[in-house]
Amino acid sequence: MKKIILVCAFVGGLVSGAFAQGDRLTRGERTEKTPEQRAEIRTKRMQESLSLNNDQYQKVLAINLEQEKKREEFRKAERERMMANRQQFKANHDAAMKSYENVLTPEQMTKFKEEAKKRRAEMKDKRRGKRR
Numbered sequence: 001m002k003k004i005i006l007v008c009a010f011v012g013g014l015v016s017g018a019f020a021q022g023d024r025l026t027r028g029e030r031t032e033k034t035p036e037q038r039a040e041i042r043t044k045r046m047q048e049s050l051s052l053n054n055d056q057y058q059k060v061l062a063i064n065l066e067q068e069k070k071r072e073e074f075r076k077a078e079r080e081r082m083m084a085n086r087q088q089f090k091a092n093h094d095a096a097m098k099s100y101e102n103v104l105t106p107e108q109m110t111k112f113k114e115e116a117k118k119r120r121a122e123m124k125d126k127r128r129g130k131r132r
Contacts, residue, residue, distance in 0.1 A: 035065065039065040040061070042068075
């Protein structure tokens, strides 16, 4: 009897975990909101929690909209900076690979590239392990 209860509890835990995963996945499928939408959401939350009147709501909405537009500009600048850094890193990497090709034999270069693939796969596995 104890085994049956234990098995039922285990299966129940697995099923509820699967449903929780499904919820998380559907929540993760969100679209990018505009600054106006984000400001509206934030202002509505503030209205509910702080009991804002209509005049306060409009003023707070204007403040939140201004803040969200600034955040959007910052995000855009940050994305551009990251892309520039990525391009610079790739150029540096390509230059290093050409230098290695001038020094290493073809067999050594093949082995070097295989080891690099293994290291990338290991790092990818480590990152996946941390997320779970």
